[in-house]
Amino acid sequence: MSSSTDRGRRLLPLLPNHPLGRSAVTCKFRCGDACAHEAPNTSGNTYFGDVVGEVVRRRGLLKAGAVLAVAGAGAGLVGAGTAAAAPHRDVDVDVDLGGGRRKDGLNFTAVTPNTEDRVVVPDGYEQGVVIRWGDPVVPGAPAFDFDRQTAAAQAKQFGFNNDFCGLVPLGHGDRWLMVSNHEYTTESAMFKGWTADTTTREQVEIAWAAHGMSVVLVERDRRSGRLVAKVDRQYNRRITLKSEFRLTGPAAGSALLKTSADPTGTLVLGTMNNCAGGVTPWGTILSGEENFNQYFANAGTVTDATAKQRLSRYGLSGGASQRRWEKFDERFDVAREPNEVNRFGWVVEVDPLDPTSTPVKHTALGRFKHEGANVIIARDGRVVAYMGDDERFDYMYKFVSDEKYKPGNSRYAREHNKKLLDKGTLYVAKFTGDSPAAEVDGTGRLPADGEFDGRGEWIPLASGDRSFVPGFTAEEVYVFTRLAADAVSPTKMDRPEDVEPNPRNRRVYAALTNNTDRGKAGKEGPTEPNPRPNNRHGHVLELEDHRDNTATTFSWRLLLVCGDPNTADTYFGGYDKSQVSSISCPDNVAFDSRGNLWISTDGNALGSNDGLFAVPVEGRYRGRVKQFLTVPRGAETCGPVVEDDFVLVSVQHPGEIDGASADNPLSHWPDGGATQPRPAVVAAWKKDKGRICG
Template identity: 40%
Template sequence: MSLDRRRFLQSGTAAVVSLLAQRHADAADPAPSEPGRSLGFTGVPASLRDAVVVPPEYEWQLLYPWGTPTGVPRQPMPAFAPDGSNSAADQALQAGMHHDGMHFFPLATPDRALLVMNHEYTDEQLLHADGVKEWNAEKVRKSLHAMGVSVIEIQRTARGGWRQVSPSPYARRVHGRTPMRIAGPAAGSPLMRTAANPAGDEVFGTFANCAMGVTPWGTYLTCEENFHGYFGGPKDAAKTATPAQRRYGTVPGSQWVEYWRFDERFDLTRHPHEPHRFGWVVEIDPFDPEARPIKRTALGRKRQESATCTVARDGRLAVYMGDDARFEYVYKYISKDRIAVTSDGPQARANSRLLDEGTLYVARFDADGRGRWIELTHGRHGLDAASGFADQAEVLIHARLAADVVGGTKMDRPEWIAVSPDGEVYVTLTNNTQRGDFGKPGPDAANPRANNFFGGILRWREDDGDAASLGFAWEHFVLAGDTDQPASGARYPSPDVDLFGSPDGLHFDRGGLLWIQTDMSGQLIGKPPYTALGNNQMLCADPATGRTKRFLTGPNGCEITGCVVTPDRRTLFVNIQHPGESRDDGEAKHNSAWPDGDAPGSARPRSATLAIRRRDGGIVGT
């Protein structure tokens, strides 16, 4: 094991020691004392200001906006071109667009770390100098380079802030054209084979990267979410789309961008298996720039949201995942074998098979507050050739259809999942305005509101506190919304709660505080029924009391996402995604120039990473 990975494991960020000891507290953790749980910061009001607003006793620092050179060694460092004229080659060496999930990996050198983050999707109007007036192959390449993952090195400054280290031997971009392996039960399946890769075990790229996870052995798991929008074809070919293609949204004519015209692998009529190679959890080793990323097919294919790792009582790995679409499911994967631990802790190579050999489950939430994990294994629960599954590979490639067969509970857009220090599991259910519509599933116990505009957070505790259990008890932590609107059905766990809607990102810090981030649609912010909620925001909650306080509000049109607190709890990293995003009559508009301009139109808005700290250097959240 490298010294750098050892530093990460020993830092407690991965919570390896405590997890493998049935979650006993790591002696190095800052104690979850009352000051750490008090939410003593000055809450900020809901706001429609085109600005980042934090409590007055805090300050924020702009760290890594779109277009910043990543600092790859022995490569050019192209500066961001404010007019959008950077080339595709430039973009492959710069911060991507639309920052999302993120994690902090301490290095062996004191006060240095790797910050790894996702870049979810592209705004083609901003990305190119002439917007979308004309598509060509260079634009396709640039767009693919603007998604994926950044690995950057950062260093703490003398006054407690952070700066990017550039160049860095660790720095790299993983993007939509990066070579990577396919592993697990679906690798080599006929449904994974293409003309370019007849073996079905290699693929170019990862994109649509939303939430994430971190393994106990120090690797990063990036999740491919809305991959479907990048595949297309002639609209008249839609009539031949299969039920599986329709369920996954890979239907000719429904594409968001015109990749298929200039990169044939995105043409569904020519390469119908290529979309099967996306929608996976991808493992990246941030400490080894030469290591190829690996798509882990045992975790199932879906619009992948979150890959939150924890450790079962017997030492096996458990991974919690959501599928971010209306009426989709919550999943859990349990490895076949235990995590291998040496005197240096878990090692990546020794545990590389844990994400390939195991069992995938889907959650059923029953009306009595109990739940059950139902196995998605070929030959069980009706998953056989008669129901359309020839083998386990097809069960995993079409995990959504398998979950339908076994009777999982259709949820209101399950997104980020976080596990508290005491083992409770929380999932955000962002919204579902179609629940109860004609022909659509109606309310149920876990999703109790028709036309659910505001979403909520649900939590459960596995039986015996063991992540390998197949039964659990669940409850609603919050049904979000505006309590002044009786029709919203909002219910909070405590009267001492600041209002919010459409929860998305979740993160537990080491003191047990829960950080909540929201993602209301940019075209609806400030309009009924969201008027009182202002711009998207981040809140901090004490799960023990339900007390929840607004900590940050963001610029116009943005989503607040990607959250991680350093092991010493002195810095909070947050991503501001797609500032200015709005729509008018279906046409993209931008109502912000954050962070570079003073007014809309004065600069291209740029997604960016912020480092937030208390001015006195104290613990964040207090």
């Protein structure tokens, strides 16, 4: 391990058949080879990057990275957002304390990029598995046996490919309920000799049970620092593709959501492709259903023009599905059950503190490829949820509740708060750059004002039973949100994944993972919020709503333009690029107690393993990216949780390298020897059991 200041660090060659540092098998099973197909957004939205008139006339006001803020309709241009967005506003946040310590708390030595088949943490830290695929979750679960899997056993065991991870405290001690998403199954890694054509009903039902979510009690051993998963009778549970969910909100009961199995349009079996998520202030978990389209077959047989357009916009086409689930349940056959697909692509809410509760799908938050949803309580008490649609050239959204949050843990308060996401207004984001288009030339060179930045507006789509989109009913806005958003010309983004508000500064940070289609023939080229063509490495955007999180206008700037700091097309918040870790393909974000941003990566296109990175967003160290850990080869870093005493990461799809399979495993993490790789949650902590951020 060596510091990222070592300019001789080794950049490793890209793995074969890795278009974005991701293996073909991962692309195949996680998103149905989405990047191998045309992006579903074929709308002709225009990017108004060449701002004229008053904004350009006031370019002289943009000093020290200040961003012009629009106070509201008719209010004119004011400097309301300037102080909060300035990068050197509060230098005391991270002043040196001596002995290498800083007040930002990021005192670890950065991990060097590598391709090792293990989790690598900084010197002075330890790491250990908390729970892995197949470990018992509920009482009566059998021990995992790779060669003798059953659906009944998997329904009681930790699921496959855990992504988001969230903690809900139990009391004031070292006990939490940990909730993990199980995004997708990689059948070729789960079953020896598996092929789509020979898959069996038992294998399919194992996969149904391996999807969904797990709720697990975890405890911290104060003597060792290790986190331990417990098989708890009171709280632990598995949620699978056979679990019942309620559809709630304004589209519940819509004819667009009714099926032969559910003529009410209010009850759905299961959740799937659950990617990121968030913990609410009232102690529930929000989980985003993402690449659901790949599980449904025979969209190519649909002939109705309207239905075909709707399916195409959500990435459905062709015949048989990759996993052939339609052979064993007709609800996955669009030709037989045309509305079943409309019952996925929502934000799910689960209450881990009430194991008898039925999870819900919130229709008021819209339907698209949700990476997740994260909420903040606005100053007036309303709740604001931020969301990204993880697709090339798709959009960022937010939802503002009608009713206000009730503090406290009483049953009345919690039940009230659990309904806040059912009534409110859904918006989509439109970004405007403050630089002439000629200054955003695709080289990565900063515009004349020294930053990629500007302003924007939240365009309303629907509220309750009222649609703000001409030609769309409110129900159509919620069920076909992508098409409704297309009609109001928001800004096409480079795969907006995790979008989270920082509880310390109330700004919102969005991970824009990559978009190699940007600038291709017939595709939109560089824009100020997405400034590079063939964007392999992605970027991180910082957004500040004006006055409050409920506002309909905002200022924005790019905090990071990711990649190798040795190249000219990268940017690290204005920080010295010789002093940062290289970072590629930001995916999930989290915050520590000091407000530092932590970023996990997915598909590192620089040739090394994915990892977890920390970066201050304030003071003179703003933009100084430091790599905290790396995950094993073929794996993705997901679901970071950053507590004062430990860090949790989800290690998803270890060993998913081209050519790997259950018959030819190319990783043996975490159990070593000749074992099969198993996705797992990992904790890291300091050997002296001191504070991670201290």
